[in-house]
Structures are given as structure tokens and as C-alpha cells.
Amino acid sequence: MKKTLLLTAAVFGFGFTALAQVQTLAPAAQAQRLPAFTHINQVENDLARISAKLDATASYSGRFAQYASDGSFSQGNIYLKRPGKIRFEYDAPAPMLLVSDGVTLTQLDRQLGTKDRIPLKATPLEFFLAENVDLANDVEVISLQKTPTRISVTAKDGSGEVDGSITMVFDPQSLYLTEWIVHDGFGQETKIILSALTYNQRLNPRLFVLRDDSRRDRRR
Numbered sequence: 001m002k003k004t005l006l007l008t009a010a011v012f013g014f015g016f017t018a019l020a021q022v023q024t025l026a027p028a029a030q031a032q033r034l035p036a037f038t039h040i041n042q043v044e045n046d047l048a049r050i051s052a053k054l055d056a057t058a059s060y061s062g063r064f065a066q067y068a069s070d071g072s073f074s075q076g077n078i079y080l081k082r083p084g085k086i087r088f089e090y091d092a093p094a095p096m097l098l099v100s101d102g103v104t105l106t107q108l109d110r111q112l113g114t115k116d117r118i119p120l121k122a123t124p125l126e127f128f129l130a131e132n133v134d135l136a137n138d139v140e141v142i143s144l145q146k147t148p149t150r151i152s153v154t155a156k157d158g159s160g161e162v163d164g165s166i167t168m169v170f171d172p173q174s175l176y177l178t179e180w181i182v183h184d185g186f187g188q189e190t191k192i193i194l195s196a197l198t199y200n201q202r203l204n205p206r207l208f209v210l211r212d213d214s215r216r217d218r219r220r
Contacts, residue, residue, distance in 0.1 A: 036143040043144050047136045050153065053175040054133040058082050062197035069188045078194065083131035084120055085208040099210045100125065106210050115210075124166035124182055127155060146172065 037043055064078040076090040084102030095111035100120050107116045120126050127139055135141060140158035142165065145151070151172050156165040163185030169178050179193040 034145045034147075036145070038145045038147075042146075043141075044136065046144060046146070046151070047141065047153070050151070050170060050175055051133045051135050053170075054082075054128055054177070055131075057176070058200050059203050060197045060199045061201070061203060063195045064088065065193045065195070067191040067193070069190070079203055079207045080129070081203050081208065082129055084126070084129045086125060086129060087207045097210070099208060100129070101208050101210070108210060124164070124180075127166060128168060128177065128180075143167070148172065150178070151175070 039046070059079075059081040061077070061079045063075065065073070065075045067073055074090055074094050076088060076094070078089075079087040084100060086098075086100045086105075088096075088098040090096045090098075095109050097108040097110070099106050099108070103120060105118050105120050105123055105125065108114075109116075120129070127133075127135075130138070135153065135155065139155040141153060141155050143152070143154035149172065151170045152167055153170070154165055154167040165183045165185075167181040167183070169180065170176065171178055176197070176199075177194065179191060181189055181191045183189055
């Protein structure tokens, strides 16, 4: 059986403020009207540049906003440290905390007292959390679209073992990752938009160790 590419209902699929669905899906629909590869002769060079930028971004922290196909919305703080580590701290009233220690992605629901785990390699997060990113060879790139305001790369697992795909959106000048969209293979999308990011600063290793309590680490 194929592994599901990031179970959005279990991992990224909850929200608390309803938004109009057109607000969530309009950018993706607009991108679909472009050719899959808008600059076909530049694809190899573009993938190399983007991969190099991802490699050079060892860590960042800031804010994220999450939109789902059903119109739900949530937000919080994000911390990323390559390779393999990421933490999503959802703002109240969300009871969720999502942490990857580099091997396993764990979702903690403080309200229900439950933990759900999935191997990081079974999620699209592995694509851009790798220590050495090579988009040209590590994944199957099915779209690379460039406009004056964004560069979007859509990729899927080339082995066929993981369903769905991920679209990564980059700033065309800095090549920093600004958002990503998970397509789960069942017609559902979850979009993460990043903001107020601080790059390549030291992050406390404890951020990526899931503690089963509600206290924040004051030494962070």
C-alpha cells in the first residue's frame, strides 16, 4: 500500500476560523493556468539555484499561517533547523504542537492527550529539510513556474511510494521559501505561508524534542 503524503486531516488539517474557500485556493488555480514549465530552457539552472539556496538556509524561525481546502485557518510560530527538524507551535485555542526530531514527525494534541507519529520520510517536509537538497535528482519535478512575483516548484516522489505532491513557492529575488502547498492525493490542499522570518541563527535543540507538558522552556 502506498504511504499517504502527509495526512492533512491528522497533521495539518485542523483550523478554527472559517475563511472563504476562494481565498485559499485562488492562487493555486491561477498557477494552473500557466504552462507547467514557463521557462523550459532555464529549468536545470533554476533548480540548481533553488537547491543551493535551500542548502544555505541552515535554520529559520518566524510565523506561519495555515489554510486548508475546507476554509479553515490557524497560525503560530515555526522553527526549522536543517537537516530534518521543524516545530509548529499553534496559537491558542489550538491544542496542537507538531515537532520533527529529524526522524519522526509527531503531532501532540494537548486537549485530547494524544500523540500521532509518522516517519518524516513519508511526508513532503523531507524534500526541503534534507541536509543536501537536489531538486533535479531527489524528486520528480512536475512544474516550475516563474512570474515577476514568485517562483513555484511542484514535486512528487519519483519512486511512486508516496501519494500526492508539494508546491514550494520562492521569492524571485532572494529565493527564500515563502510558502508551500501540500496536495494530499485525495483532492485536498493545505497551504502554509511564512512571515517575519529570521534566518541562520542558533536555535535551542530542545525545540525539536517533544516534551509531554504544557510548559515553555524559559531558557530558549
